[in-house]
Amino acid sequence: MNSAKLVVRNITRRRGRFIFTLAGIAIGIASFVTFLSLGGSLKNEIKREATALGANLVVIPKSACVYEQVSILTGEQLAATITMEEVAKIRAINGLAAVPCLTEKTAINNRPVPVMGVLPADMQRFKGWEIGAGSYFGSPDEPGAVIGAVTARQFGLQPGSTVTVRGERLPVKGVLKESGGKDDLTIFLPLAVAQKLFKSGNLVSFVAVKVDDLAKVDGYITKIKETVSLGVVSDQQMLKSVLSIVGTVNVTLQLIAAVSVLAAAFGIINTMLTATYERKREIGILQALGARNSTIFTLFLMESAGYGVLGGIAGVVGGLMFSAFAAPYIGQNAFTAFVKGSDVAGIFDVKVMAGSILFSAIVAILAGVYPAWRAARLSPVEAISYE
């Protein structure tokens, strides 16, 4: 017999309570890890999207608030309110490249997919797109689609197949090389084709602008504002305001995570206090057999730690399963839309897993201190006389 064996025997003696306590810890730790990694990946993903956007400035409706800015980064649908005349005026300004974008949405197999109408040649130059398979648009109003790599893979689209957008069957011209940004998820159409399909007349959602000289960015902002009655936001401003929202989301997520861990800790305290009460007599027997107070304390603390380690392992496994099965579905929300593909894999990181289990064990040990102290404090006679 050794302490570990004794602890295992004690921890598993009440199957039901053991399993429910464990489930509580597992859920607490799983949500803690999931929420934290969601929050973290949210931030990284936003930064990456801002880079992938490739614009220094974005022209948006004057009334646009931070939520529209989020939409630009996520590729969410954005109402088309900017006229092509306004676009032409912006494009006429010297020293900048401006591309109009119409953001819409369609469904393939009942899954929403972002659609973007672009000026083919200008956009390719603007983004530096490379073609992974097939070809690019031949003419600015050719009815056809160029597909982001991830969407192409997900729905089995390739050059030669057709994709249905708004009831219109369009030939797939080509597939873009994977870039890691939201372009991978988007179906691109020539602007004219998109405007016709989505009946948005001659309107676009926003205009992405790249300036020749970054030092003069403020000057360009003024110039654009003088030229058209629209709002202009720099990518840095956009990043800042979006990140501040994400910050709020993060705090909320962290709070939920903390509460779930706290609930798990109370579950352990409750279970261990019940155990000390139930085993009062056995504690007395152990003392009669020569157990010191510190031995009793250690045995009970080890039992809590056992809950922590086992619960942590179960939590990590649960978290992995949640990430694998549920994460694709939470990508529908504007904020969680950032969490896609590779970043959810953050939880698969061995360091994160080991850290979670360690964290769980530490929480459990802290939660076990009071019950263990109660057990160790029992006087032998009091414990022995208890029936």
Added chain:
Amino acid sequence: MSEAGARDWGIVKGEIMTETIIKTENLHKTYTSGAVKTHALRGVSLEIPRGSFTCIVGPSGHGKSTLMHLIGGLDRPSDGTVHIDGTELSGLGNRELAAVRAKRIGFVFQFFNLLQSLTAQENVEVAMMLAGVPEKDQAERARALLAQVGLAEKCAARPSELSGGQQQRVAIARALANSPDILLMDEPTGNLDSAAEAEVLELLFSLHRQGKTIVIVTHNNDIARQAQQVIRVSDGVISD
């Protein structure tokens, strides 16, 4: 009259034993719970010779268990001293007192002696673990002790699978785990039928013949009649 009474347990009465292994001087114990004070012991002085078979008798609630607990270092007296094999217990810290309980004394109580989640063998091994015996040296000795109490076949049984008498014999095997000189038994047969009681007593007397000092609280007059020394506790003092 129980069957046990008809038996001769082979206690060698009258054998002269001079060395004292347990000695108490003017033991007092007062329990305080709230405003109520219970004077469980009021000045108990006794000497128990090494290798003797001593019975403690007396009415319920008169301090027998309290006396056993003080002798065994499970509790500390309000006043007075306990000497075990020359060691004065009040001079020991909690750790050293625990070590005395682990190595020099074996306890058996009236009921619920065993750890319910462990097998018979593991119950014996726990006692060795607490005395610091390495794990690899435990199993063989535990099995030998269980064989000695006639439970070689029950090593893997849980307490719930054992009869009352068998449970008490496991508790005795466990009390012997670290070869203590002294066995303290608080009504070990109080919960048993007479057949099981006879088996347990047979075992105790054979341990006595092997040289153990046995102190037993009992209501069984037949045992008391054969003991070398009978201590009558009445109202917290020794009568006679």
